[in-house]
Amino acid sequence: MLEADRTRARRTAARRAAIRRRRVGSALVAVSAVLVTGVALAAHRSAVPAAARHAKATAATDGATRVPPATAPDATTRPRSPRVSRPGTARVVGSAPTSVKGVALTFDDGYCVRCVGALVTAVESTGAHVTFCPNGAYDRAWRPYAARIRTLVAGGQVELCNHTFTHAYLPALTATAVRRELERNDAWILRTFGVSAKPLFRPPYGAYNATTLAVAGSLGYTRVLMWSGTLADSSQRTHAYLLRAIRYWGKPGAIILGHGNYPGTGAVLPQIVAILKGRGLQTMTVSELLAGQRAARA
Numbered sequence: 001m002l003e004a005d006r007t008r009a010r011r012t013a014a015r016r017a018a019i020r021r022r023r024v025g026s027a028l029v030a031v032s033a034v035l036v037t038g039v040a041l042a043a044h045r046s047a048v049p050a051a052a053r054h055a056k057a058t059a060a061t062d063g064a065t066r067v068p069p070a071t072a073p074d075a076t077t078r079p080r081s082p083r084v085s086r087p088g089t090a091r092v093v094g095s096a097p098t099s100v101k102g103v104a105l106t107f108d109d110g111y112c113v114r115c116v117g118a119l120v121t122a123v124e125s126t127g128a129h130v131t132f133c134p135n136g137a138y139d140r141a142w143r144p145y146a147a148r149i150r151t152l153v154a155g156g157q158v159e160l161c162n163h164t165f166t167h168a169y170l171p172a173l174t175a176t177a178v179r180r181e182l183e184r185n186d187a188w189i190l191r192t193f194g195v196s197a198k199p200l201f202r203p204p205y206g207a208y209n210a211t212t213l214a215v216a217g218s219l220g221y222t223r224v225l226m227w228s229g230t231l232a233d234s235s236q237r238t239h240a241y242l243l244r245a246i247r248y249w250g251k252p253g254a255i256i257l258g259h260g261n262y263p264g265t266g267a268v269l270p271q272i273v274a275i276l277k278g279r280g281l282q283t284m285t286v287s288e289l290l291a292g293q294r295a296a297r298a
């Protein structure tokens, strides 16, 4: 809890500093940071109808950042291609085309040991393809499952995504600090799970600005992950609530936001997978979803 308090205090101080900077800084950056902050707050309050508003707000925010589209489909989105970490334009992605018969389930943070364990066990038992966006600050919750996750990564079932080391509110940070957050977390992911998270990056709270995108792109994070639907499991939810959420949001091409923070999410994962299967939708890692299909296994 002390760590959480310190993080909260740092974030508050950083936000105040950001507000001061915004007064004298670029109007465009200020506007998008404010929009994004609103989106993040909405996400944390959301029930399903609120989540619907949130998804619309996310789309609007993506537009406001004027992120240019990728120049061309590149090797990073092709099945089983080697991870490419070349610097490039950081492209914000919130979903895949509805022609894709799959859904990318993504699970962030993971500050609860048994919650991460429940997710890993469910991924193993269902054969689901998912994406984990862990923070190195929660190493104690992830480390016990590192070997099993390595196996899932090697089997193509799990993909990793950088969510920063301390779960930082990035619009309040300098470019140097953003870089440090991303590099520190990637070093931890590489050490723990044996792969780099590049090119996938999800900013905490879905909050980013022009500086965030520039730094991410320069490091090779060319896919900035948002979402089109959410389990809204940043707080404790009933199983029924989580299943209602996936029935609402589980559509072709969707990227679903979930967390490894409460035990319910892992507990209902088998039912989530079954609901999607009933709709003719496969679970896919984010890279598979963006490629339009599951990777062919050798």
Ligand SMILES: [Zn+2]
Binding pocket: 108, 109, 163, 167, 204, 205
């Ligand atoms: Zn998070």
